[in-house]
Amino acid sequence: MELLDVEPARIWRLLIPITNWLYTDEVPEDELIFHYRKHVYFVHEDGAVLSIPAPDHLERLELEDLYDLLAGSEDSYDFDDEGVFDTFSVLSRMGYLVPTKHEGDRHHYHIEIVNTMKPESLSVSYDLEQVSFEFALYHALMRCHELNEQCDWDYEHEIKEIKEVAFSQLG
Known part of the structure; x- marks a missing residue:
């Protein structure tokens, strides 16, 4: 998405x-x-x-x-x-908690985060296995926050995409 x-x-x-x-x-x-x-x-x-x-x-x-x-x-x-x-x-x-769902709602996701203030910089991407979409989104928002903190809020990192991938596509 x-x-x-x-x-x-x-x-x-x-x-x-x-x-x-x-x-x-x-x-x-x-x-x-x-x-x-x-x-x-x-x-x-x-x-x-x-x-x-x-x-x-x-x-x-x-x-x-x-x-x-x-x-x-x-x-x-x-x-x-x-x-x-x-x-x-x-x-x-x-105090937000990610809702938990039954095992069938878990998938593999590829997440890509970009620096919107410096688009030419490298994007950050990673994979999460066996999680709900809500958890993948929450995790990506957390990672954006961490990246913004690391650059002392001089840049703004945002989620570009979260896409479901087949297990065999994970690196």
């Missing part, structure tokens, strides 16, 4: 179980609102993420009421304002 030009909300949808998504009929496709571990997260079209503690009776709130809570909350957290820009950092702060 090509991921370099995929909207941030789509990446989040690949990670967060559909049962956690909120207001799916009302929120534009390039945004996502979801709940996870007693918080509500708002993913904007540019990838910015905000969160608030999940209110009581969340399931009874209208979308407009939730936006009002976000606007008026003293407990809101704007990841961008706090200097948290990459998806893996947000996932870490959330």
Whole structure:
């Protein structure tokens, strides 16, 4: 799956179980609102993420009421304002755990990561065996974070592609 030009909300949808998504009929496709571990997260079209503690009776709130809570909350957290820009950092702060699936959902994946600030540099690629797609995506986001840390955030590494490969194609 090509991921370099995929909207941030789509990446989040690949990670967060559909049962956690909120207001799916009302929120534009390039945004996502979801709940996870007693918080509500708002993913904007540019990838910015905000969160608030999940209110009581969340399931009874209208979308407009939730936006009002976000606007008026003293407990809101704007990841961008706090200097948290990459998806893996947000996932870490959330306490995200990759969902586990039964053995039949595991495959072999080839992952390619590129430096978007210096495209002429070598890409990083590696293989993962017998993992779920969600785990491969999570691992690739973690690797991007590590590469960004290693270059002191002067460059931005992103996932170019995660593709399923046959076991015999792994090197």
